[in-house]
Amino acid sequence: MKFCWIPLLLVSCAAAAMTPSRLIANIPGRTTVSLDGAWHAIVDPFENGQPRGFFHDDKPKDKSDLVEYSFDASPVLNVPGDWNTQREALMFYEGPVWYRREFSYHKHEGTRVFVYFGAANYRTAVYLNGEKLGEHEGGFTPFDFEVTSTLREGGNSLIVEVNNTRRPDGVPGMRFDWWSYGGITRDVELVEVPETFIQDYWVQLARGSQNEISGWVQLNGAQARQKVTVEIPEAHVRETFNSDTNGRASFRLTGRWELWSPEHPKLYDVVLTSGGETVRDQIGFRTIEAQGTKILLNGKPIFLRGISMHEEAPFREGRAFSAEDAQTLLGWVKELGCNFVRFAHYPHNENEIRLADRMGLLVWSEIPVYWDLDWRNPATLATAQAQLRDMIARDHNRAAVVLWSLSNETPVKAERLTFLTQLAQDAREMDSTRLITSALNHVDNTAPDERTLSDPLGEVLDVLGLNEYLGWYGGRPEDADKLQWKLTWNKPLIVSEFGGGAPYGRHGDTDERWTEEYQDNLFQHQLDMVERMPNLAGLSPWVLMDFRSPLRMLPGVQDYHNRKGVISNRGQRKMAFYTLQRFYRKIAEGGTQNH
Ligand code: GCU
Numbered sequence: 001m002k003f004c005w006i007p008l009l010l011v012s013c014a015a016a017a018m019t020p021s022r023l024i025a026n027i028p029g030r031t032t033v034s035l036d037g038a039w040h041a042i043v044d045p046f047e048n049g050q051p052r053g054f055f056h057d058d059k060p061k062d063k064s065d066l067v068e069y070s071f072d073a074s075p076v077l078n079v080p081g082d083w084n085t086q087r088e089a090l091m092f093y094e095g096p097v098w099y100r101r102e103f104s105y106h107k108h109e110g111t112r113v114f115v116y117f118g119a120a121n122y123r124t125a126v127y128l129n130g131e132k133l134g135e136h137e138g139g140f141t142p143f144d145f146e147v148t149s150t151l152r153e154g155g156n157s158l159i160v161e162v163n164n165t166r167r168p169d170g171v172p173g174m175r176f177d178w179w180s181y182g183g184i185t186r187d188v189e190l191v192e193v194p195e196t197f198i199q200d201y202w203v204q205l206a207r208g209s210q211n212e213i214s215g216w217v218q219l220n221g222a223q224a225r226q227k228v229t230v231e232i233p234e235a236h237v238r239e240t241f242n243s244d245t246n247g248r249a250s251f252r253l254t255g256r257w258e259l260w261s262p263e264h265p266k267l268y269d270v271v272l273t274s275g276g277e278t279v280r281d282q283i284g285f286r287t288i289e290a291q292g293t294k295i296l297l298n299g300k301p302i303f304l305r306g307i308s309m310h311e312e313a314p315f316r317e318g319r320a321f322s323a324e325d326a327q328t329l330l331g332w333v334k335e336l337g338c339n340f341v342r343f344a345h346y347p348h349n350e351n352e353i354r355l356a357d358r359m360g361l362l363v364w365s366e367i368p369v370y371w372d373l374d375w376r377n378p379a380t381l382a383t384a385q386a387q388l389r390d391m392i393a394r395d396h397n398r399a400a401v402v403l404w405s406l407s408n409e410t411p412v413k414a415e416r417l418t419f420l421t422q423l424a425q426d427a428r429e430m431d432s433t434r435l436i437t438s439a440l441n442h443v444d445n446t447a448p449d450e451r452t453l454s455d456p457l458g459e460v461l462d463v464l465g466l467n468e469y470l471g472w473y474g475g476r477p478e479d480a481d482k483l484q485w486k487l488t489w490n491k492p493l494i495v496s497e498f499g500g501g502a503p504y505g506r507h508g509d510t511d512e513r514w515t516e517e518y519q520d521n522l523f524q525h526q527l528d529m530v531e532r533m534p535n536l537a538g539l540s541p542w543v544l545m546d547f548r549s550p551l552r553m554l555p556g557v558q559d560y561h562n563r564k565g566v567i568s569n570r571g572q573r574k575m576a577f578y579t580l581q582r583f584y585r586k587i588a589e590g591g592t593q594n595h
Helices: 323-335 352-359 377-397 416-431 454-462 477-482 515-533 573-590
Strands: 003-006 009-012 031-034 037-043 076-079 096-103 112-118 124-128 131-137 145-146 152-165 189-194 197-205 213-218 227-232 238-242 248-254 268-276 276-281 288-291 292-297 340-343 362-366 401-408 434-441 443-447 450-453 463-467 484-487 493-497 535-540
Touching: 003 434, 076 096, 076 323, 112 124, 112 443, 131 145, 197 268, 197 276, 197 323, 213 268, 227 248, 238 248, 276 292, 288 434, 292 535, 340 352, 352 362, 377 401, 401 416, 401 463, 416 434, 416 454, 434 454, 434 493, 477 515, 515 535, 515 573
Parallel strands: 340 362, 362 401, 401 434, 434 463, 450 484, 463 493, 493 535
Antiparallel strands: 003 009, 009 248, 031 189, 037 076, 037 096, 096 152, 112 145, 112 189, 124 131, 124 152, 197 213, 213 248, 227 238, 227 268, 268 276, 288 292, 443 450
């Protein structure tokens, strides 16, 4: 490794292990113009829009001209937001919807412009002024396209086709236990950057070090060789270095940092300057490791008191997307006594991740490789790899994120193991500092009251996730009392799911299904059992809040909702909420023998 000496700094010129993304990092820290708001939208169940060229936004040339569509005359949908909960007729709709946003723009000399989408579910095609910018697949990761040369001075027409139809080769595939909310479900922004700009950067502690920050900055533009300055004003750090012919500069900063933790979620202002551009971010520094059967945060064992949650809006239902949604949902997570949250089963919006950074919540972030996929299909693997890449690209500077999860409850078969082993390798290449996990649910009944977690995927994971539903999908809650668990690997274990369903306010005996008493009794027996499990490093019971699902159709009980929430989607806390809260309070006060 070559070293170039700069006073007080040892700058490693070797490229750090992490690969740059294609995405523009840290949109909140950029110069942006929001395109959120009311977009005219055409619902297109027979996929008429492509052959008819809706992206041209044709208007009749005279009173005899035939044009059989009109964005101007079509009703609007709010962006961001799923279409399902905006119009009753669209609640179950699967197919394309064409959105149009007209906007005027004044070009600035020496500025490049990108259009950025926080997410759109599931497949998206984007057109500006009749020209196709590109396509994107995946419902929960950001994407952007450069529009510098396509933008017009004055009036512009941005047209977006979003199709939420499930696909056998998709990620997720055809069956999943959440609502397939379609639409432009997160923010849309125009992003203005200089000709050569800071596209991406990595500023995190080097693996295993509490003092050395290992970082890089990736420039994008013709002037690849630039002076790049990193400032951390509070730490009196201000260093300048040169990027190489690829626009990349790697560096190391040594210092004594206040480490980020749930108790002290310390974020430093980080200021990156290159050419005429300044990008500001707030970054926490911490280490996360798996050592034997423990998870170490900043070198000390930590027990993860968590809960799983979907990106479901509290009260109004539909896809959550706003800072207010994040504040409500993570406020409930904190009220439970959690220091950990599992963002199931797909990357959640950036408001949630950045709020977790500020609140001191450790995050399990996951791509929707869920249940069964078309494991042998290279296109399916490529889609999963792209979603993993973009999840890591967006959040690799967020201290809160400590676990990248590759999958949830996938079947034990050779082609699935090959697929996920590749994803594990990709994740480690992109990010050598965080832990790799998956939620496994294949266990062997190795004796009458003994279960063994032996899923071969455990071999490639740093941390084992286990979903088990004893007492709900089979058996009685009391059966947990005598159950013994074994693990094939001596690795840390997170019980990533257990739970049972109950509509808020439905009461009865503890053995009466669908009552709060049944759910609460299940939690009590599960918590007693979980405490006895080997290598337990944390848990994230299923689930924070009731959520919509096309698989849950019991009238009067589910009404297309999964009722395993400890909170109803009206914010009503069920009995199990308080049982879990008491359990975490006991752990936090050091009152249990294992943690
Ligand atoms: C599964 C799955 C969840 C699902 C839950 C349930 O294990 O991981 O996505 O909602 O269990 O059955 O309610």
